[in-house]
Amino acid sequence: MSLNIIVLAKQVPDTRNVGKDAMKEDGTINRAVLPAIFNPEDLNALEQALKLKEMYPGSKVTLLTMGPGRAAEIVREGLYRGADGGIVLSDRAFAGSDTLATSYALSAAVRKIGDFDIIVGGRQAIDGDTAQVGPQIAEKLNLPQVTYAEEIISAEDGKVVVKRRIESGVETVKAPMPLVVTVNGSAAPCRPRNAKALQKYKYAAAPSEVAADESRKEFISKRPYLGIGEWSAMDVEADLSQCGLAGSPTKVKAIENVVFTAKEARNIENNDVELEGLIKELIANHTIG
Amino acid sequence: MANFYTDNPSLKVHLTHPMMKKIVELKERDFADADKFDYAPQNFDDAMDSYDKVLEIVGEICGDIIAENAEDVDHNGPRVENGRVVYAEGTKKNLDACRKAGLMGMSMPRRLGGLNFPITPYIMAADIVSRADAGFENLWGLQDCAETIYEFASDEQKEKYIPRVCAGETMSMDLTEPDAGSDLQSVMLKASQKEDGSWVVNGVKRFITNGDSDIHLVLARSEEGSKDGRGLSMFIYDKRNGGVTVRRIENKMGIKGSPTCELVYKDAPVELVGSRRMGLIKYVMALMNGARLGIAAQSVGLSEAAYREALAYAKDRRQFGKAIIDFPAVAEILSLMKAKLDASRTLLYACSRFVDMYKIYDDIAKERKLEPEEKAEQKHFSKLADAFTPLAKGMTSEYCNQNTYDCIQIHGGSGFMKDYACERLYRDARITSIYEGTTQLQVVAAIRHVTTGTYLSFMQEAEKEEVCADDQDIKSILVEMSQQYAAAVEAVTAGKDPKFVDFMARRLVEMAGHVVMGYLLLADTQRDAEVRRSLRVYVKYGQAEVAKHAGFIANFRPEQMDEYLY
Numbered sequence: 001m002s003l004n005i006i007v008l009a010k011q012v013p014d015t016r017n018v019g020k021d022a023m024k025e026d027g028t029i030n031r032a033v034l035p036a037i038f039n040p041e042d043l044n045a046l047e048q049a050l051k052l053k054e055m056y057p058g059s060k061v062t063l064l065t066m067g068p069g070r071a072a073e074i075v076r077e078g079l080y081r082g083a084d085g086g087i088v089l090s091d092r093a094f095a096g097s098d099t100l101a102t103s104y105a106l107s108a109a110v111r112k113i114g115d116f117d118i119i120v121g122g123r124q125a126i127d128g129d130t131a132q133v134g135p136q137i138a139e140k141l142n143l144p145q146v147t148y149a150e151e152i153i154s155a156e157d158g159k160v161v162v163k164r165r166i167e168s169g170v171e172t173v174k175a176p177m178p179l180v181v182t183v184n185g186s187a188a189p190c191r192p193r194n195a196k197a198l199q200k201y202k203y204a205a206a207p208s209e210v211a212a213d214e215s216r217k218e219f220i221s222k223r224p225y226l227g228i229g230e231w232s233a234m235d236v237e238a239d240l241s242q243c244g245l246a247g248s249p250t251k252v253k254a255i256e257n258v259v260f261t262a263k264e265a266r267n268i269e270n271n272d273v274e275l276e277g278l279i280k281e282l283i284a285n286h287t288i289g
Numbered sequence: 290m291a292n293f294y295t296d297n298p299s300l301k302v303h304l305t306h307p308m309m310k311k312i313v314e315l316k317e318r319d320f321a322d323a324d325k326f327d328y329a330p331q332n333f334d335d336a337m338d339s340y341d342k343v344l345e346i347v348g349e350i351c352g353d354i355i356a357e358n359a360e361d362v363d364h365n366g367p368r369v370e371n372g373r374v375v376y377a378e379g380t381k382k383n384l385d386a387c388r389k390a391g392l393m394g395m396s397m398p399r400r401l402g403g404l405n406f407p408i409t410p411y412i413m414a415a416d417i418v419s420r421a422d423a424g425f426e427n428l429w430g431l432q433d434c435a436e437t438i439y440e441f442a443s444d445e446q447k448e449k450y451i452p453r454v455c456a457g458e459t460m461s462m463d464l465t466e467p468d469a470g471s472d473l474q475s476v477m478l479k480a481s482q483k484e485d486g487s488w489v490v491n492g493v494k495r496f497i498t499n500g501d502s503d504i505h506l507v508l509a510r511s512e513e514g515s516k517d518g519r520g521l522s523m524f525i526y527d528k529r530n531g532g533v534t535v536r537r538i539e540n541k542m543g544i545k546g547s548p549t550c551e552l553v554y555k556d557a558p559v560e561l562v563g564s565r566r567m568g569l570i571k572y573v574m575a576l577m578n579g580a581r582l583g584i585a586a587q588s589v590g591l592s593e594a595a596y597r598e599a600l601a602y603a604k605d606r607r608q609f610g611k612a613i614i615d616f617p618a619v620a621e622i623l624s625l626m627k628a629k630l631d632a633s634r635t636l637l638y639a640c641s642r643f644v645d646m647y648k649i650y651d652d653i654a655k656e657r658k659l660e661p662e663e664k665a666e667q668k669h670f671s672k673l674a675d676a677f678t679p680l681a682k683g684m685t686s687e688y689c690n691q692n693t694y695d696c697i698q699i700h701g702g703s704g705f706m707k708d709y710a711c712e713r714l715y716r717d718a719r720i721t722s723i724y725e726g727t728t729q730l731q732v733v734a735a736i737r738h739v740t741t742g743t744y745l746s747f748m749q750e751a752e753k754e755e756v757c758a759d760d761q762d763i764k765s766i767l768v769e770m771s772q773q774y775a776a777a778v779e780a781v782t783a784g785k786d787p788k789f790v791d792f793m794a795r796r797l798v799e800m801a802g803h804v805v806m807g808y809l810l811l812a813d814t815q816r817d818a819e820v821r822r823s824l825r826v827y828v829k830y831g832q833a834e835v836a837k838h839a840g841f842i843a844n845f846r847p848e849q850m851d852e853y854l855y
Contacts, residue, residue, distance in 0.1 A: 016290075192350050195343045195391040195404055199328035202342060225327070 002058030003155055005049045006110060007078065008121030008134065009042040009063050011071045015126050023255060029127065036070070038077050041122025043190035045183040048152045049120050050082045050191060056155065060084045064109055066094060066102060069208035075228045079201040080193035087113070087229035088206050093243045094233065098250035099128070101243055103136030108236040110141060118155060119180045123148060134182035145180040146173060150187045206230040256286065291356070293417045294348025297593070299631065300413055302817045303638040304340060309409065312642060313337065315649045316407045326399045340410040343392075347414045350386045351421035358383055359422035362546035363713050372534035374501035374548045376428075383425050384457070393432050394455030397439060401447060402455030408648065412586045412641040416634070419590025420597075423717040424544035426590065428499050430583045434460040434506050437576045438525070440651070441563040446525060450504055458503035462576055463526070463552060465496040471730055473508065473569055474518040478554065480509035488524060489532070489556045498724075500550025501535050503528050506576065507559055508568050523568035524559035532557025543716030578674070580725045581682040582644060585637045588682075588689035588721045592630040595689070595696035595714050599623060602709070603699050613699075622699060624826045626692045631813075631823035632806040633685040639809050640677035646670035673747070676738035677805075683731030684802045686721035693718040728795075735801070736794040740782055744801040745775055751808035756815055763828050767807045770832055773839045774800045780842055789847045796838040803831030 013034035015022070024030045046063075053059040063078040063086030065071045075086030089109045097105065110119060119138075124131035131147075138145035146162045150170065153161040155177065163172050165184045203216055206228040210217055220226045233243055241247060268274045282288045294300060313336045314320075320336075322329035330336035358379030365377045376384070387393060395411045397403025411433075419426040435454040439447060454460060469475040478492035490509045494500070505526040512520035526533060532555055539549040563572060600623055603614035613619045650659060650667035659667060693715040697704035704711045722728045738744055748771040756764050777800060781793045810824040 192354075192386055192390040193346050194389065195346060195395075196328045197391075198342055198346065199330070199339045199404075202339070219331075223327070 012127040044187040047190040072206040091233040096245035098248035099132040101247035107140040138180035291352030292348040293351040355421035367548040388457035402452040415586035419587040424546035427547040461502035463507040478509040480511040518569040521568040523562040523572040585681040588685035592689040595692040599696040599699040628823040628827035629688040635809040640681040643674040676743040679731035679734035
């Protein structure tokens with residue numbers, strides 16, 4: 001049995017090596033100094049999709065990403081690894097989306113794609129760390145969801161078997177398709193880019209990229225496989241009041257730049273007084289909490 | 290998160306060498322595949338961009354996976370179970386990543402499933418892989434046995450085996466036997482032809498790298514009663530047919546992840562490659578030349594790893610209140626390591642470009658008659674490749690041994706412990722100057738080009754190239770060095786005593802090597818100023834070495850040889 005799999009992937013600033021200029025004064029991320037990368041746990045999710053494609057020949061893996069036109073790079077990265085195609089959901093109306101607006105827009109795009117068995121995405125993105133978008137999409141589409149997945153073991157007879165990483169160990173669950181699965185970072189790493197696929201798809205582009213660089217227009221138009229889908233809010237029939245800033249109830253109150261500098265070690269006695277003191281101190285300096 | 294390609298800008302300097310334009314255009318037959326294969330390049334820039342991007346994949350796999358697994362693979366290694374090799378866990382992961390990334394059969398034509406890369410970017414991948422894990426480079430790098438199938442096997446054999454290599458099956462070259470090491474003419478493995486015309490082999494091979502591979506190239510004695518190399522033929526053994534078991538694997542000093550096997554052949558069915566009797570004299574010679582270039586790449590990768598380990602440690606380690614890199618004695622070691630590394634690398638890629646040129650012409654000659662000027666170029670580059678391959682293998686492997694030795698020296702007592710990578714690099718390096726022909730045998734192959742003047746004419750050509758004002762002083766030194774070299778060659782060969790030439794051969798070949806690498810670094814510096822430091826350090830070093838050898842030769846009378854010979 002072949003499957004239609006949608007992989008939710010996000011282009012994120014690489015926050016793993018953050019310097020002191022990572023945040024701008026207005027409290028937003030300084031994207032100029034942080035390279036844009038494929039969100040790490042979305043790569044784990046992509047690997048699960050590609051593995052299912054190998055297990056069930058004829059399956060189709062489609063990437064879905066929301067972002068500016070350059071987020072097409074995420075689709076290309078997927079194509080290099082074995083995905084079949086992808087769509088960039090891109091519109092000024094989506095700018096400033098919080099998780100609620102993001103999941104609204106993505107679920108509208110999923111509805112437009114229509115035919116799917118599994119939606120798989122990373123547990124969370126490294127820029128927001130919310131882990132909300134996957135579950136919200138499941139709610140909006142009225143689908144079952146399996147979170148913290150470490151391995152999708154099988155997808156047969158309308159049911160998936162998924163191994164989950166939970167706090168106390170692992171559990172294996174069965175759930176009906178179609179469904180949403182969010183994948184944990186402890187899952188298998190994504191396979192490398194493939195040399196042939198890379199050479200085949202390196203000129204794949206979304207319409208807005210082609211418009212910005214006309215030189216490849218003819219080349220791409222002759223090769224339909226190089227076209228990356230690009231949908232606007234209108235294309236997915238989104239209600240604009242639920243998109244972008246307008247659809248985002250989340251408000252950032254303040255941003256604080258916390259730089260860990262202390263290097264010295266300190267011994268704490270094993271008693272309630274000392275431990276409570278330490279906890280209060282760590283909360284006060286934002287190390288925890 | 291490391292990328293062993295993008296973190297090393299010197300690789301790109303070599304990848305973008307001006308000669309690449311001609312190499313790529315010839316290799317791609319003016320981009321004839323462009324509309325036949327969706328992954329074929331449209332033009333030169335497109336091809337170069339593809340090499341660059343594919344090497345980025347190689348760099349990522351090497352940095353994130355292969356280098357990460359290296360220590361574990363070194364400690365655990367492969368084992369034998371029921372006559373079959375079981376790779377170390379890390380080795381399996383490395384192979385899996387290389388297969389998924391499509392990095393097998395890189396130089397094979399697209400119609401057989403390959404990437405149709407020239408040798409140069411392929412060798413660059415080997416350089417990068419070796420920095421991550423030299424032992425793994427053996428398994429991955431044996432894909433260039435497919436080159437021998439491509440060059441000499443029948444169309445049917447090519448179509449049967451090469452796509453399998455491109456899909457990720459591994460290879461081995463079964464040459465060595467207990468009594469046939471450097472002297473392959475003594476190979477005894479017996480090939481017998483059955484009544485139906487098919488062949489089987491019987492006997493034992495030893496020291497076979499990756500001996501439990503999927504597809505073997507086997508050197509065996511097909512002519513009963515013959516004693517020398519002319520009685521040997523080349524065969525393909527397909528593991529799917531059975532008949533070969535692994536009796537044991539060697540417990541080695543280094544490259545421990547690479548299984549070195551003793552093989553037992555019992556009526557193992559094989560297919561003859563090409564013509565009988567040509568096994569050693571033609572096919573193995575071609576195979577060995579490819580393998581020697583591979584070992585040069587392995588040596589350069591190891592030198593790179595050693596230099597990086599040493600540099601990082603020297604910056605980090607503090608003694609007497611400062612980092613040890615700030616002591617001139619330590620800085621000098623590091624500078625010389627870097628100079629030897631850069632000299633090795635430029636020699637490697639000069640050689641790979643020469644190999645590319647003549648091999649591509651050889652291949653084109655199978656499709657059509659070469660034009661007279663193409664034929665002249667083919668001959669020219671074939672000679673240069675023949676001269677540079679042993680020089681590169683010999684010099685880079687000796688330098689990688691020296692660099693890994695110095696890497697431990699920089700680490701001091703800590704380097705002697707198993708805690709740092711440098712001790713593994715040191716053990717891994719040791720084999721490079723031994724296998725695929727010892728340094729002494731590289732000298733035997735290279736000395737011909739000393740006496741016939743191949744190296745000297747290369748130097749004279751290089752001397753004609755314009756260099757910028759900053760490098761005039763260095764160029765003058767190189768001119769002087771080449772004169773000293775020419776004089777030494779004259780002194781050694783004047784008496785026409787072959788024994789004396791043999792005795793002095795190593796010195797002459799090394800002298801040639803210093804001048805050639807000096808000129809190559811000088812040319813690199815004209816394209817990339819970053820090389821200048823290594824150029825200056827290397828030429829000062831080479832100048833002293835050439836003077837040392839010249840002095841030895843000048844002060845030596847042929848009859849004094851008797852004091853050395855046993």
